[in-house]
Amino acid sequence: MKIERACKKCSVITEEDKCPLCGGDTSKEWQGYVVILDHMKSEIARRMGIHVNGKFALRVR
Numbered sequence: 111m112k113i114e115r116a117c118k119k120c121s122v123i124t125e126e127d128k129c130p131l132c133g134g135d136t137s138k139e140w141q142g143y144v145v146i147l148d149h150m151k152s153e154i155a156r157r158m159g160i161h162v163n164g165k166f167a168l169r170v171r
């Protein structure tokens with residue numbers, strides 16, 4: 111079973127050590143997540159500055 115990690119910069123959830131979106135470092139220490147299905151219409155995505163669909167951590171340490 112793979113461990114899900116979250117990017118420290120853009121909060122995207124991934125299994126990689128480096129973020130596939132922004133190339134930033136990822137962390138195992140994160141809490142909660144939101145799934146953005148339509149970032150164009152999502153209020154949360156707009157507030158978090160998310161410009162792609164996907165799964166994003168709410169808090170990353």
Ligand SMILES: [Zn+2]
Pocket residue numbers: 117118119120121122129130131132133134
């Ligand atoms: Zn990132």
